[in-house]
Amino acid sequence: MADAWWSVLALPVMLVVAACVAAGFDALLGASAAYGPAGSVRVWGTRAATPLREARRLLGQPARRTKAADTALVRVGTALLPTAALLAGAVLPLGFTAVSDPGVGIVWFNAMEALAWAAVWLTGWGPNAALSMIGGYRFLALGLAYELPHMFALTTAGLGAGSLRVGEVVAAQEGLWFAVWMPVAFAVYLLSALAMAFWGPFDQPVGADAAQGAAAELSGVDRLVFFGGRWLLLVVAAAFSVPLFLGGGHGPLLPAWAWTVVKTAAVLALLIGVRRALPTLRLDRFMGLAWMVLLPLVLLQALAVSVVVVLR
Amino acid sequence: MELRTVLLVAQPGTTEIRLAAERELRRRAWPLAPSPAAADLLILCGPPPIPTPPWLATLHTQLPPPRTLVALHTPDQAATGLLAHPVHLEGQGAEHPAQRPAQRPAEHAEDEGHSEHAAHEEHREHEGPHSEHGEHGGHEDPHSEHGGHGQHGGHGDHGNHGDHGGHAGHHMEGMAERGDDRDGLRLDRWELAYGPGLADWPAGLVLRVVMQGDVVQEAVAGSVDGVPGSGAAYWHEPWLRAARGAEVTCGEAARRRCGARLDSLGRLLAVAGWADQAARARRLRDAVLAATASRPVDPTVLGALSALTRRVRRSRTLRWLTRGLGQLPAARVRALGVSGPAMVAASEGAGDVYDRIRVWLDETDGSTALFTDTGPLPPDSAALPQHPPSAPLLAALPEMLAGAEFACARLVLASLDPDLDDAVPAPAHAHGHPHAPAPAGSGPSHG
Numbered sequence: 066m067a068d069a070w071w072s073v074l075a076l077p078v079m080l081v082v083a084a085c086v087a088a089g090f091d092a093l094l095g096a097s098a099a100y101g102p103a104g105s106v107r108v109w110g111t112r113a114a115t116p117l118r119e120a121r122r123l124l125g126q127p128a129r130r131t132k133a134a135d136t137a138l139v140r141v142g143t144a145l146l147p148t149a150a151l152l153a154g155a156v157l158p159l160g161f162t163a164v165s166d167p168g169v170g171i172v173w174f175n176a177m178e179a180l181a182w183a184a185v186w187l188t189g190w191g192p193n194a195a196l197s198m199i200g201g202y203r204f205l206a207l208g209l210a211y212e213l214p215h216m217f218a219l220t221t222a223g224l225g226a227g228s229l230r231v232g233e234v235v236a237a238q239e240g241l242w243f244a245v246w247m248p249v250a251f252a253v254y255l256l257s258a259l260a261m262a263f264w265g266p267f268d269q270p271v272g273a274d275a276a277q278g279a280a281a282e283l284s285g286v287d288r289l290v291f292f293g294g295r296w297l298l299l300v301v302a303a304a305f306s307v308p309l310f311l312g313g314g315h316g317p318l319l320p321a322w323a324w325t326v327v328k329t330a331a332v333l334a335l336l337i338g339v340r341r342a343l344p345t346l347r348l349d350r351f352m353g354l355a356w357m358v359l360l361p362l363v364l365l366q367a368l369a370v371s372v373v374v375v376l377r
Numbered sequence: 378m379e380l381r382t383v384l385l386v387a388q389p390g391t392t393e394i395r396l397a398a399e400r401e402l403r404r405r406a407w408p409l410a411p412s413p414a415a416a417d418l419l420i421l422c423g424p425p426p427i428p429t430p431p432w433l434a435t436l437h438t439q440l441p442p443p444r445t446l447v448a449l450h451t452p453d454q455a456a457t458g459l460l461a462h463p464v465h466l467e468g469q470g471a472e473h474p475a476q477r478p479a480q481r482p483a484e485h486a487e488d489e490g491h492s493e494h495a496a497h498e499e500h501r502e503h504e505g506p507h508s509e510h511g512e513h514g515g516h517e518d519p520h521s522e523h524g525g526h527g528q529h530g531g532h533g534d535h536g537n538h539g540d541h542g543g544h545a546g547h548h549m550e551g552m553a554e555r556g557d558d559r560d561g562l563r564l565d566r567w568e569l570a571y572g573p574g575l576a577d578w579p580a581g582l583v584l585r586v587v588m589q590g591d592v593v594q595e596a597v598a599g600s601v602d603g604v605p606g607s608g609a610a611y612w613h614e615p616w617l618r619a620a621r622g623a624e625v626t627c628g629e630a631a632r633r634r635c636g637a638r639l640d641s642l643g644r645l646l647a648v649a650g651w652a653d654q655a656a657r658a659r660r661l662r663d664a665v666l667a668a669t670a671s672r673p674v675d676p677t678v679l680g681a682l683s684a685l686t687r688r689v690r691r692s693r694t695l696r697w698l699t700r701g702l703g704q705l706p707a708a709r710v711r712a713l714g715v716s717g718p719a720m721v722a723a724s725e726g727a728g729d730v731y732d733r734i735r736v737w738l739d740e741t742d743g744s745t746a747l748f749t750d751t752g753p754l755p756p757d758s759a760a761l762p763q764h765p766p767s768a769p770l771l772a773a774l775p776e777m778l779a780g781a782e783f784a785c786a787r788l789v790l791a792s793l794d795p796d797l798d799d800a801v802p803a804p805a806h807a808h809g810h811p812h813a814p815a816p817a818g819s820g821p822s823h824g
Contacts, residue, residue, distance in 0.1 A: 098653035100403060101660065112406070118380045119408075122417070129414060129441035195569050196412075199591040199783055266650075266694070274648045274787040276412035276575060284414040284441040343694050345650025347784050350698060 072164045084296035088116035126285040135191045142187030143287050146294025149180035154301045160314040160321030170231035182208045189279035200278020204270035206348040210355035215257030217363040221250035222309040224370050235313030244310040249366040251310040258302035265340030303333040384416035387580035389603030390801035391422035392611035397452035413439035421448045423604035429466045436574040564589040577647040581797045593786045596778040598771040603801030610798035612637040619754040630754050631747035636666040638737040645791040686738045699730040703789030713769040730792040765799035
């Protein structure tokens with residue numbers, strides 16, 4: 066896998082474009098539930114552009130502060146979210162080209178994505194407000210629930226390839242995708258992708274019951290950066306499942322980059338659909354499921370993969 | 378193209394205005410804001426109380442500038458001009474910066490644009506004939522937020538209550554002493570008031586809580602003042618009208634019942650984080666309520682309605698999340714005098730949140746068969762609610778919420794869904810109400 070200078074510039078642009086397209090798709094789904102099917106192409110376009118119009122509104126809105134808020138913490142927290150997404154995205158291969166392909170690429174991804182823990186908690190703590198703080202702590206509970214199964218899912222893919230280098234994980238799937246012979250690890254990765262972007266059934270840290278929890282006090286640009294960062298994180302989390310489990314750029318007919326885009330879009334659509342299909346999981350319930358079911362399952366999966374690798 | 382994000386706040390007695398506002402917002406595709414910080418427009422259902430109560434003043438300053446407050450006095454105003462009634466809050470410029478030193482005075486100056494003054498005068502004139510407003514300040518209903526103070530005895534600083542600012546639940550200045558929590562940890566206890574400004578919250582409810590972390594230790598339910606003379610409780614209005622001897626068809630009552638259950642269901646699903654199904658429930662609610670005897674409910678609406686109830690009924694996730702939560706067993710139902718779905722749920726099952734959801738779904742499905750029934754609603758119908766049914770629910774809240782984690786508390790509250798409209802005194806005469814009940818005395822009175 067080759068490094069290319071232009072990929073440094075292309076990565077942020079592509080991630081932002083992907084996030085905008087994904088947000089537009091999500092807005093279409095939401096609008097058809099709220100307002101019924103779109104009557105015309107014009108309505109359809111207006112609905113798809115809602116996230117961009119909302120972004121423009123937020124850009125023009127002066128920020129509002131709460132009493133005795135730690136504004137610096139809020140700023141650091143919100144800015145950390147897109148930063149974490151971009152840094153994690155550095156090891157994402159487009160086709161077979163990534164910004165960087167270090168020997169510990171999988172660990173790098175995991176470390177950067179874990180910055181979101183700090184980001185959401187700081188954002189929740191900073192405003193000195195009750196619901197905001199509740200939301201921030203909910204993310205820590207969510208992290209405790211999803212992170213271990215998530216790490217073992219990542220490890221399993223690394224085991225299968227005998228390497229933590231993302232390029233070698235992709236190369237090991239030239240014949241057979243890891244999703245096929247380690248389905249549990251793939252499924253757990255998809256769940257944890259939802260959780261790391263506190264998306265879908267795992268959106269309790271910004272839950273509707275707590276007036277959007279950690280984000281309850283955000284307005285203007287802070288709000289835009291926070292929720293934009295969450296979209297980037299979701300895109301990156303979805304995109305990383307492609308080199309890990311779905312064979313990266315491998316595929317017939319189409320060029321490698323096109324396969325990456327197609328597979329990423331499919332995973333992203335799935336993750337967006339899941340949120341629409343399920344209510345928010347309360348973390349007191351999910352914690353039990355994560356530790357009693359997901360963790361043993363993914364450990365068994367890792368064991369099975371290890372045995373296959375040793376015998377091969 | 379203009380996009381406004383709206384914080385919609387209903388006062389007790391303004392359900393019909395709220396429904397009209399939600400319809401209009403849907404027509405404009407303006408999203409509802411989850412919190413004041415996310416909003417740029419505050420819509421108040423009903424006239425703003427005079428003098429401005431602290432909860433409204435606080436809520437208003439919680440919006441980012443430039444903040445607009447619009448008050449809808451009647452349901453028609455929602456459609457004729459959502460932005461045509463901006464309100465300048467009484468006395469806000471004078472008292473507010475002093476109360477809240479953290480607020481920059483400049484923000485308040487922005488609210489005092491000349492264009493708004495004209496509207497303000499008009500607004501005053503509009504309220505002139507309502508003599509009730511004179512006594513509004515002293516109005517004390519049995520659920521007044523002050524009623525609960527006795528139960529707070531010994532926990533922190535009562536003098537602080539006015540300053541909690543947190544009717545929307547957004548400020549933590551009420552930090553009090555530490556105490557043992559349910560797990561034996563010594564944690565800060567904070568007193569907060571969650572109030573009328575929260576999204577998907579029963580209109581006008583104020584919940585004063587003592588919290589440790591995100592666990593509710595104590596809760597007392599109260600209410601802000603209702604809009605006087607706002608008419609009969611909207612969801613009970615056909616039965617009340619029939620009891621007064623007016624001609625009401627069973628179909629109208631069935632549609633109203635169905636709308637009430639869909640309204641509750643929409644609120645609960647929104648709190649449960651199932652935004653799409655909540656939006657569907659609300660859209661269908663409005664379609665059912667818009668129907669009349671001559672313009673029956675559309676077959677596609679009926680189809681969508683049964684699809685919605687089937688979908689919610691079949692959701693294993695929702696069942697997993699709500700089973701065993703917020704049990705109100707039959708013995709407590711009898712002791713408190715609870716009526717309505719919570720009573721049915723206790724008699725048919727364990728009386729938990731899931732049972733109450735199921736009763737709503739059953740009643741929604743059951744009512745559709747009666748939509749076109751043109752038979753008269755019997756005046757002494759057994760369906761006439763005990764008045765006011767919200768009082769026992771508010772009384773049940775402290776015991777049901779104590780020890781609940783915040784998300785559970787929200788679900789329990791949403792599943793009880795007290796309708797505080799019914800505690801607002803009925804009008805002495807029917808002025809301008811679109812569904813004007815027959816004047817009292819013209820028919821047999823109930824009971």
